Amino acid sequence: MKKHDKKPNNYSSVVESNDVHKPLEDVHVPANSSEESSCEIHNKNEEAAMRDENLEYDYDKLSLVWGKPRQPPLGSKEWSTFLDSEGRVIDSQALRKRIFYGGVEKGLRKEVWRFLLGYHSYDSTCAEREYLASIRKSEYETIKNQWKSITKEQAKRFTKFRERKALIEKDVVRTDRSIPFYDGDDNSNVKCLRDILLTYSFYNFDLGYCQGMSDLLSPILYVMGDEPQSFWCFVALMERLGPNFNRDQNGVHSQLFALSKLVELLDNPLHNYFQQKDCLNYFFCFRWVLIQFKREFDFEKTMRLWEVLWTHYLSEHLHLYVCVAILRRHRSKIIGEEMDFDTLLKFINELSGHINLDATLRDAEALCICAGENGEACIPPGTPPSLPFEITSMYNQQDDDDIL
Amino acid sequence: MGAYRADDDYDYLFKVVLIGDSGVGKSNLLSRFSRNEFSLESKSTIGVEFATRSIHVEDKVVKAQIWDTAGQERYRAITSAYYRGAVGALLVYDVTRHVTFENVERWLKELRDHTDSNIVIMLVGNKADLRHLRAVSTEDAKAFAEKESTFFMETSALESMNVENAFTEVLTQIYRVVSKKALEAGDDPAALPKGQTINVGSKDDVSAVKKVGCCSS
Numbered sequence: 379m380k381k382h383d384k385k386p387n388n389y390s391s392v393v394e395s396n397d398v399h400k401p402l403e404d405v406h407v408p409a410n411s412s413e414e415s416s417c418e419i420h421n422k423n424e425e426a427a428m429r430d431e432n433l434e435y436d437y438d439k440l441s442l443v444w445g446k447p448r449q450p451p452l453g454s455k456e457w458s459t460f461l462d463s464e465g466r467v468i469d470s471q472a473l474r475k476r477i478f479y480g481g482v483e484k485g486l487r488k489e490v491w492r493f494l495l496g497y498h499s500y501d502s503t504c505a506e507r508e509y510l511a512s513i514r515k516s517e518y519e520t521i522k523n524q525w526k527s528i529t530k531e532q533a534k535r536f537t538k539f540r541e542r543k544a545l546i547e548k549d550v551v552r553t554d555r556s557i558p559f560y561d562g563d564d565n566s567n568v569k570c571l572r573d574i575l576l577t578y579s580f581y582n583f584d585l586g587y588c589q590g591m592s593d594l595l596s597p598i599l600y601v602m603g604d605e606p607q608s609f610w611c612f613v614a615l616m617e618r619l620g621p622n623f624n625r626d627q628n629g630v631h632s633q634l635f636a637l638s639k640l641v642e643l644l645d646n647p648l649h650n651y652f653q654q655k656d657c658l659n660y661f662f663c664f665r666w667v668l669i670q671f672k673r674e675f676d677f678e679k680t681m682r683l684w685e686v687l688w689t690h691y692l693s694e695h696l697h698l699y700v701c702v703a704i705l706r707r708h709r710s711k712i713i714g715e716e717m718d719f720d721t722l723l724k725f726i727n728e729l730s731g732h733i734n735l736d737a738t739l740r741d742a743e744a745l746c747i748c749a750g751e752n753g754e755a756c757i758p759p760g761t762p763p764s765l766p767f768e769i770t771s772m773y774n775q776q777d778d779d780d781i782l
Numbered sequence: 783m784g785a786y787r788a789d790d791d792y793d794y795l796f797k798v799v800l801i802g803d804s805g806v807g808k809s810n811l812l813s814r815f816s817r818n819e820f821s822l823e824s825k826s827t828i829g830v831e832f833a834t835r836s837i838h839v840e841d842k843v844v845k846a847q848i849w850d851t852a853g854q855e856r857y858r859a860i861t862s863a864y865y866r867g868a869v870g871a872l873l874v875y876d877v878t879r880h881v882t883f884e885n886v887e888r889w890l891k892e893l894r895d896h897t898d899s900n901i902v903i904m905l906v907g908n909k910a911d912l913r914h915l916r917a918v919s920t921e922d923a924k925a926f927a928e929k930e931s932t933f934f935m936e937t938s939a940l941e942s943m944n945v946e947n948a949f950t951e952v953l954t955q956i957y958r959v960v961s962k963k964a965l966e967a968g969d970d971p972a973a974l975p976k977g978q979t980i981n982v983g984s985k986d987d988v989s990a991v992k993k994v995g996c997c998s999s
Contacts (some may be wrong), residue, residue: 420937545854546807555823587852589804589826627859661863664829673828720847720867722798724832 449480451682452457457486465504467493473500478691481682487601494688495598496613497607511607517605522577546575546587553592557677559600571599574609577655588623591616593672597681618763620734622668632761633667634660637698639756644702644745648709655718663701663725670697679735686739687763692746694764695757699749703741706732792836792845798949801889802874803882804853808907810951811941812850812875815949820939827852831863834850837950839957846953858892865896869959870903870952876922877907877936878915883923890930902955904933906948911938 460473467473470493482490492498498507525539533540550571554560560567574595579587595612602608621629637660642649652658666675672680672685687697705712708729717725747752760767800808809827813819816833827850836845849868851861873889875882886905893903894911905927907918920936927934936946 430946472807545804552823552825588856589852590828592826593828623856625856630860659861659863661829664860668828673825723830723864 412678445740445747446479448739449476451481452476452484452486452761453483454486457490465507466502467500472499474689474691478686478689481685487681487685488603491598491601491685491688492607492611492763494685495611496617497611497614514610515606518577518609521581524572525576542579542587543576545589546572546592547580549587549589549592554596554600554677557596557600560596567599570605570608571595574599574605574612577609578612578616581609582616582620585616585620585623590623590669594619595667597672597677597684600677618765619670621762621766622677629762630664630667632758633695633698634663635700636695636757636761637667639661640698640702640745640749640753641705643752643756644749645709648705648713651713655722657719657722662719662726663705665727666701666704667697671700674730674733675735676731683735683739690734692743693754695748695754695761696742697763698757699742699753700738702745703738704729706741706745706778707738790814791843793842794844794957794960795847796844796869796953797847797849798870798872798952798956799849799851799865799868799893800872801851801861801893802853802872802906803876803879803885803889806853806874806876806879806882807870807939808853808874809850811872811906811908811937811945811948812848814939814942814945816848818942820942829857830861835949837953839950839954841958844953844957847950848949854922862892862896865893869901871897871901872904872906872948872952873932874906874908875918876909877918877923878912880917883907883918883926886926890932900959902933902952902959903930904935904948904952905930907936908932908939908942910936911941925985974975 430562456476460467460469460470460476472495475493478488492507493500498510502510502597526538528539550568553568553571555568560571571592575587575591578591579585594615595608598611598615599605599608602611619629623629636648638652638658651662652660670680671683673682683700687700688729690696693699708725711717712722712725715721749756802808804826809824809831810820812831812833813821813824816835829852831850831859832847833850834845834847836843838844849864851864871893872888873893877883890903893901905923907920907923910916921938924934928966933955935944935948935951937948939945
């Protein structure tokens with residue numbers, strides 16, 4: 379890992395020093411600008427910020443954004459301009475950039491998410507994708523049939539299956555039931571969630587089912603509609619996020635570790651505060667990281683956030699910069715009220731439903747650009763959602779795993 | 783104490799954890815106690831959630847800060863970190879699922895490994911309204927509770943049966959432990975110096991907090 383001790387205070391003052399009097403909407407930071415140039419803009423204000431420490435405590439009130447303004451979501455017409463005559467995405471980088479800044483229109487998600495999630499490759503043709511879909515459909519049915527064909531008698535002697543099924547059934551009936559799509563008794567979409575999760579637990583028997591997975595699947599099924607395609611998109615997502623659910627929790631721990639390093643880099647005073655309060659395990663961000671902010675935003679906003687994260691445009695780990703952005707938005711309250719671990723955890727939990735997505739994304743973008751290579755050096759290789767090096771040994775579970 | 787809870791008016795703040803297998807009804811016990819609400823479709827708990835409610839114990843206002851933890855075994859490494867400072871615990875099982883009762887022993891060990899020995903524990907058999915589905919007898923649970931020296935109660939969050947009693951009993955017992963400790967230390971519990979932390983056990987981090995004056999920070 380590279381060292382990242384290069385003047386951490388430069389970074390910490392960057393966002394505070396954002397001008398109180400003059401909104402920085404007009405300070406255009408090109409997406410590909412180097413860390414130096416983007417930080418330079420702010421260094422001018424650094425001195426002023428340091429003169430007035432109270433400025434830091436006004437932070438919450440400011441619209442401290444200097445990421446690019448968010449754009450309207452990508453629509454069908456524009457989408458077609460990204461495709462060649464056979465349906466290949468001509469410039470995936472440009473497409474990902476476009477989605478990074480604006481997301482995707484509702485009706486188009488079904489098509490675009492399949493690329494973002496990696497279920498379809500950008501250079502596939504329409505015909506190839508159609509063929510793949512038919513193959514995948516029958517593959518799905520084969521795996522699904524593995525548990526469908528278990529008789530009651532057989533299930534009596536198959537404790538692990540019964541336990542998993544019970545756990546999944548407990549969870550799907552309490553997943554997003556306030557959304558009309560999953561509303562009401564005997565909802566077929568809820569059954570579909572169950573079938574996909576149970577099939578996944580056979581597809582990846584070592585990992586099985588873990589709470590939080592239904593939260594990740596729910597928007598995918600909502601967007602895709604189709605059961606086999608939802609399954610394969612979920613599989614693709616789990617290739618990246620599967621380690622979050624590992625028994626040893628190493629996936630989450632590596633992300634929380636990277637987060638602590640990023641805060642140290644980007645907001646040294648806040649880092650010092652957490653250190654002083656013995657909060658460096660960042661467990662208060664556990665839910666954010668485990669299910670990608672699913673419980674922090676409403677359904678629609680979650681989908682917008684996810685498609686932005688899935689572009690992996692500026693970083694594969696933008697979600698960690700989102701964490702930093704949210705923490706920084708509330709740093710004056712956290713520090714000013716001397717929150718200890720318990721109070722902080724309660725405070726963070728209660729932010730749910732009160733986070734401004736667009737402003738947070740712009741902050742996250744700015745922080746990511748500003749941190750540049752030093753930021754990436756904070757994140758150990760293989761940290762989710764990076765693809766793991768070795769898939770085979772990832773989910774090595776012990777036999778005495780979850781009773782329930 | 784931070785300003786976060788400065789507007790409350792209470793004499794004692796007790797941290798209580800709710801633990802037990804997934805789906806036994808921990809979150810609903812909490813929502814029934816703190817907001818008098820119940821939902822069959824409430825989301826599974828990821829990590830930990832909180833609620834608070836103040837009750838009167840003798841002539842004191844006791845504020846309970848109740849931590850509702852995720853039940854799935856795989857998250858225990860992280861949820862056990864949330865036990866720190868807890869002075870009470872409701873260990874919940876589902877009277878209709880025997881396996882959740884069998885696992886109580888493991889939860890108890892978990893609790894005793896991570897908290898002080900003076901912690902007040904109550905075994906709670908929830909979903910007692912589902913009489914026709916009962917799989918754990920009251921007698922068995924009572925015997926187990928006696929053996930393990932924990933309090934015991936059967937509840938129904940759905941029917942609002944015994945929920946209030948269970949929490950009140952735990953909080954009252956904690957209050958007694960705290961008062962006794964304070965008396966042993968030669969203090970009148972009603973006249974403790976402002977801001978004093980009362981240790982109920984040997985570990986410093988296991989504490990009940992007596993509310994300090996209005997201008998404290």
